[in-house]
Amino acid sequence: MGELSRADAVTKRDSYVQVFESLKSYVETQFGDMDFENADKRTEMYECIEKIQRDCDNRISELQGMTFE
Numbered sequence: 001m002g003e004l005s006r007a008d009a010v011t012k013r014d015s016y017v018q019v020f021e022s023l024k025s026y027v028e029t030q031f032g033d034m035d036f037e038n039a040d041k042r043t044e045m046y047e048c049i050e051k052i053q054r055d056c057d058n059r060i061s062e063l064q065g066m067t068f069e
Contacts, residue, residue: 009068017063020056027052 004012031049036042 004068006068013063013066013068017060020060020063024053024056 027049031045034042034045036045
């Protein structure tokens with residue numbers, strides 16, 4: 001299997017970071033578009049959205065912590 005150059009690896013990493021950033025924005029937008037009649041369900045869904053965003057932030061931190069030679 002071939003190796004990536006440092007520049008290519010950084011570009012690939014940055015594209016993965018962008019995917020997670022986009023996902024965070026997407027789930028927030030979709031949540032905002034939802035119409036909840038039940039406040040408990042809204043709270044429950046909001047907690048899920050927050051967890052997704054935290055998970056994305058964790059993956060972003062892991063990716064940004066990667067270095068390449």
